[in-house]
Amino acid sequence: SKVLRIENLRVAIEGKEILKGVDLTIKQGEVHALMGPNGSGKSTLSYALMGHPNYEVTGGTVTIDGQDLLALEPDERAKAGVFLAFQYPTAIPGVTVANFLRHAVTNVRNPERKEGQDLIPMRDFRKELRQEMDDLGMDQEFARRYLNEGFSGGEKKRAEILQLAMLRPAFAILDETDSGLDIDAVRIVSEGVNRVAAKHSTGVLVITHYERILTYIKPQFVHILFGGQIVEEGGPELVKQLEREGYDWVRAKYPEAA
Numbered sequence: 001s002k003v004l005r006i007e008n009l010r011v012a013i014e015g016k017e018i019l020k021g022v023d024l025t026i027k028q029g030e031v032h033a034l035m036g037p038n039g040s041g042k043s044t045l046s047y048a049l050m051g052h053p054n055y056e057v058t059g060g061t062v063t064i065d066g067q068d069l070l071a072l073e074p075d076e077r078a079k080a081g082v083f084l085a086f087q088y089p090t091a092i093p094g095v096t097v098a099n100f101l102r103h104a105v106t107n108v109r110n111p112e113r114k115e116g117q118d119l120i121p122m123r124d125f126r127k128e129l130r131q132e133m134d135d136l137g138m139d140q141e142f143a144r145r146y147l148n149e150g151f152s153g154g155e156k157k158r159a160e161i162l163q164l165a166m167l168r169p170a171f172a173i174l175d176e177t178d179s180g181l182d183i184d185a186v187r188i189v190s191e192g193v194n195r196v197a198a199k200h201s202t203g204v205l206v207i208t209h210y211e212r213i214l215t216y217i218k219p220q221f222v223h224i225l226f227g228g229q230i231v232e233e234g235g236p237e238l239v240k241q242l243e244r245e246g247y248d249w250v251r252a253k254y255p256e257a258a
């Protein structure tokens with residue numbers, strides 16, 4: 001089983017240092033939550049991991065079993081086994097969910113494949129897709145919809161989870177803003193993540209401001225990011241504490257980090 005290791009990661013946006021030395025190790029099969037107040041740098045971490053050009057890594061390393069993830073292009077990171085929820089296009093006109101997934105699955109499974117070479121066989125793909133959709137309790141009709149065209153928040157999340165189930169990455173990093181997600185969508189994401197993580201031994205990092213989603217996805221490890229540094233680490237009891245007390249105690253305890 002693989003290990004994703006973030007060591008002393010420093011990231012700047014437009015010359016301003018946002019992440020100030022982040023350490024985080026995730027093993028396959030573990031579920032971690034990264035929490036923190038607004039502006040603490042949570043999304044900066046996910047953008048840096050996905051290789052967004054505006055996020056400059058100024059120090060530290062990110063590796064999977066020793067392989068340097070930061071040296072890879074964004075699409076190569078997916079092939080190396082990292083799923084980043086929002087690295088994918090938001091809407092592709094005329095492409096069905098099934099079609100999109102067949103391309104994505106082909107690319108991730110055959111890293112050496114060149115543009116224009118064969119996709120994975122339709123029969124195998126359809127069988128696998130049907131199975132995953134059944135397991136996730138999804139209507140088969142959903143695969144024939146055009147990707148993200150007129151999707152509700154819940155349907156976008158469904159597509160994302162189905163993608164996660166089909167790609168079976170070693171690691172999934174999910175930046176869940178929670179905002180705009182109704183309780184059904186939160187439930188869909190959570191049940192899907194739990195199911196996929198258990199079935200494929202995915203290492204999961206759920207990034208969220210709110211504890212709501214963590215009542216459904218039960219993380220074993222909880223990290224609190226504040227002022228670009230991880231200031232507190234623990235188990236599920238940290239989620240409970242944030243639920244009761246909010247982030248004020250974090251601000252009070254680490255005034256120099258703000």
Ligand code: ADP
Nearest residue numbers: 013014018036037038039040041042043044045
């Ligand atoms: P979080 O996801 O925890 O709310 P972010 O990573 O979005 O935090 O933001 C961390 C800090 O970086 C904030 O102070 C924010 O103002 C700043 N920041 C984020 N994006 C940009 C940007 N594109 N340009 C300049 N500053 C940014």
Ligand code: MG
Nearest residue numbers: 038039040043
């Ligand atoms: Mg924010």
Ligand code: MG
Nearest residue numbers: 042043044177
């Ligand atoms: Mg954010």
